[in-house]
Amino acid sequence: MRHLKITATKNYKRGKYLYAILKLLAGDHVEGMNLLDVHKWRSNTYVVDKLWNQVKRYFYGMNMILIMPPRACELNKLENRCNKCFYYKEMARFMELVYRG
Numbered sequence: 001m002r003h004l005k006i007t008a009t010k011n012y013k014r015g016k017y018l019y020a021i022l023k024l025l026a027g028d029h030v031e032g033m034n035l036l037d038v039h040k041w042r043s044n045t046y047v048v049d050k051l052w053n054q055v056k057r058y059f060y061g062m063n064m065i066l067i068m069p070p071r072a073c074e075l076n077k078l079e080n081r082c083n084k085c086f087y088y089k090e091m092a093r094f095m096e097l098v099y100r101g
């Protein structure tokens, strides 16, 4: 949760948004929905899209590159994991789920 903390301090709304989405994904639907409603994001999806793009850049910029596996690990084959690319591919699988819905 270290990255989430950094996000929350650097950009209050981005952190709140990410936290709300994680709550929803974790199954805390009521809390997640309440958090999203605090800033009336349901009726202002333009703002949400901006935050989403920031979150996306943040994840790829900081997180993914730090644990980028070697080229030998075929990045598009998420099922084939060795101990070098395990963390990366676990994250990539999750991100894929988020993008494709």
Ligand SMILES: [Zn+2]
Pocket (backbone or CB within 6 Å): 069, 072, 073, 074, 080, 081, 082, 083, 084, 085, 086
């Ligand atoms: Zn590997």
